[in-house]
Amino acid sequence: MNQAPSTKHQAPRLGFSVGDLAGIGPEIIYKTLLDERLLQVCTPVIYGTATVLFDDFPTAPDAEPLTFRQLRDVADIAPGRLNAVTCWDEDYHLSPGQPSAASGGAARESLLAASRDLKAGRLDGLVTAPISKDNTQADNFRFPGHTEFLTSYFDAPESLMLLADEAAGLRIATATGHVPLKDVPARLTADLLRTKIQLLLKSLQQDFGILKPRVAVLGLNPHAGENGLLGREELDVVLPVIRQFEHDGHLVYGPYPADGYFGTMQFRQFDATLSLFHDQGLIPFKLLAFERGVNFTAGLPVVRTSPDHGTAYGLAGQFKADESSFRAAVYLACDVLRQRASVGREGQGR
CATH class of the missing domain: 3.40.718.10 (Isopropylmalate Dehydrogenase)
Structure with a gap:
């Protein structure tokens, strides 16, 4: 199950599921990661591919490039770096504002891969970008949302x-x-x-x-x-x-x-x-x-946060989406992990 960071001073390893690729998920993740101060509080691990999310990303003309450590195995996470775990081999292309079976499938694969690593203790928490509840449905995903899926996946009553x-x-x-x-x-x-x-x-x-x-x-x-x-x-x-x-x-x-x-x-x-x-x-x-x-x-026995909004297909691709809620979700995940660790230490001291 979820484990604490391996050392006292190591920042928590947070998995980011990318959400529906036709929505604003890639953009709000990108904008959040532009702030280098984020690496002082967590090690982000994005589940997708850096190529589809950011190399072909429709950014503003003056947008800064981001450099990722591209991984096949989450065990190779580099602390203090931006990490991206490849969780599909298909040649996905971003089509902002145009949800499809492919964009919903990518959202599902990203979430499932991050959840597996979280359950195995290879991540410390999960931050989920928005999905379309309808567009994400499949034989291996019959849930009305993240909350219901994670409750079932982590065996929470x-x-x-x-x-x-x-x-x-x-x-x-x-x-x-x-x-x-x-x-x-x-x-x-x-x-x-x-x-x-x-x-x-x-x-x-x-x-x-x-x-x-x-x-x-x-x-x-x-x-x-x-x-x-x-x-x-x-x-x-x-x-x-x-x-x-x-x-x-x-x-x-x-x-x-x-x-x-x-x-x-x-x-x-x-x-x-x-x-x-x-x-x-x-x-x-x-x-x-x-x-x-x-x-x-x-x-849940694990820590999961998300922004309080949906895919906003109508905004996708315009570089106008506000990343404030996603950024707040990252910081709250870190705060809760720290608080739970503090409660655990107090319990051990009794």
Whole structure:
């Protein structure tokens, strides 16, 4: 499984999966790697080929070239250098803004190769560029997204999509993830909610160093059900779970009506917010933190982050994509690895 860096002072080895080659993944990786300071905090390992990603890359006229150590085997990683692992032999060509079976296949092969090396302990963490959930489907990849694939691949009983903007102290998780809205009420059981809150509390402690986290839980219905008038999920499912966590000594509160909660900036009083379905949490998060936000998968035995946006096919090839979210994902992965290592050392010292 995932291992810590081999020496006390060695920067973590971070695998970068390239995402859909027709999207902005190659561009945001390229722009992130232009900052040489990145090599002071991690050793990047890009899964693809340097040729297809950067030699033929549609850059701005004054863009700087990047030099990679091209590898066939991740065991040959050179610390303090840009590394690129060849994970396909086909002659792929970038077609910005034009997703195809080839671009989706490259995204899939890059992710699978990086995940294998992470599972084998040859990497310390993974940063994933955006994929098209539809364009990536294949016989060996039947998952609605990175989160579900990695949860299965690393044999985690459950995971949690957690969006974070550490600069603003904003963290929003979602209980049901990539689920059609019509299926959310049936999925939202007391057992699921307990599991997601437990994962969130543990991650805030283990990954973010918050010893006694304060967590807010949102309601499912308008006005959090208005005491049963607009829906009973809050009374029958959400509130009993919250009260049990309170009884056990945890600082878990709610359920809060989502509109007023975000409209009055009440989230600033908490270390994290648990939304009950995807858009309930991601819409306000992206409104507040789109350029800096990071998608972190809590509950995994490994560290995985990604930018908080998609493939943006309409921007691809124009050299206008903002790499800030991808860069933040790299730094958050390093921070979480450092925090987990610190928790591990404290545990060994007891």
